Amino acid sequence: MIMRFLHKFSSPPYFYSISGRLLPWLTLLFLALLAYGLYGGLVTAPADYQQGDSFRIIYVHVPAAWMSMFIYVVMAVSGAIGLIWRIKLAEIVSISSAPIGASFTLLALITGSLWGKPMWGTWWVWDARLTSELILLFLYLGVIGLYSAIEDNRTASRAVAILALVGVVNIPIIHYSVEWWSSLHQGPTVTKFAKPSIHIDMLIPLLVMAGAFKVYYAIALLLRCRNELVQREQGSRWLGEILENK
Amino acid sequence: MSDFLHMGGYAFYVWTSYGIAFVVMLIGVIKPLLVHKQQLRGLKLKRQRGQR
Numbered sequence: 001m002i003m004r005f006l007h008k009f010s011s012p013p014y015f016y017s018i019s020g021r022l023l024p025w026l027t028l029l030f031l032a033l034l035a036y037g038l039y040g041g042l043v044t045a046p047a048d049y050q051q052g053d054s055f056r057i058i059y060v061h062v063p064a065a066w067m068s069m070f071i072y073v074v075m076a077v078s079g080a081i082g083l084i085w086r087i088k089l090a091e092i093v094s095i096s097s098a099p100i101g102a103s104f105t106l107l108a109l110i111t112g113s114l115w116g117k118p119m120w121g122t123w124w125v126w127d128a129r130l131t132s133e134l135i136l137l138f139l140y141l142g143v144i145g146l147y148s149a150i151e152d153n154r155t156a157s158r159a160v161a162i163l164a165l166v167g168v169v170n171i172p173i174i175h176y177s178v179e180w181w182s183s184l185h186q187g188p189t190v191t192k193f194a195k196p197s198i199h200i201d202m203l204i205p206l207l208v209m210a211g212a213f214k215v216y217y218a219i220a221l222l223l224r225c226r227n228e229l230v231q232r233e234q235g236s237r238w239l240g241e242i243l244e245n246k
Numbered sequence: 247m248s249d250f251l252h253m254g255g256y257a258f259y260v261w262t263s264y265g266i267a268f269v270v271m272l273i274g275v276i277k278p279l280l281v282h283k284q285q286l287r288g289l290k291l292k293r294q295r296g297q298r
Binding site: 042099110117216220240 | 250253255256260262263267271273274275278282289293
């Protein structure tokens, strides 16, 4: 049942039409989550007892950092699926994720810098957390560069999948960097097994913003996948039919 | 309201963070939308030329 659905979903014409119908609903959901998260984070959450209002950067910094790692894993896993089963849509999901992941990594680094300056007194330190996140950005840029350097899409996808899979080692390093090495960066407050050490009024907007960023990823991913699909399937009959009905 | 904008003295850091995030995420959807429009226009032209 699930396999049959996945098989149908991964057929290009079906994916194209269903993603077109999904996008407006996803946009609506994103805007609702964003509005709630921003209100909660900027207005109702109390100021931090140590960091004052500067801690509110958390509501863009942490979701962006989470997404930078989540998207990398999606990119690597779908790359592997494309590598093993030669599913076209998996290849497309993998390469379409790269620029979105890169922009979230960039956001995590920039907002982290803007948070570090008033709290640590410096824009940047070469410590484990910051450096491994910077390496993540270079991995994304490497994937994008490698893909565009190889003419044939399918060969390029295979090469990129291998690079992405090798780079997966960096993900646990980023996560545990604040525990393995001493760092200016604070330890995990939410993603740990013990009770999160953050006040509930601060935590809920953070989780809502994380949800909003996830939905944003879905939107940006669908948009990019559609473009990549059109690019690859230029001469196909189903695309011709869509053009005629427009 | 001005208290809100002031952000306890951290206005520059907080609002720059939110501003950059807003711009980056907006570009992240606008750009693929524009590309899609161009693609469809290009393909339509190609087909029309092919039919003649």
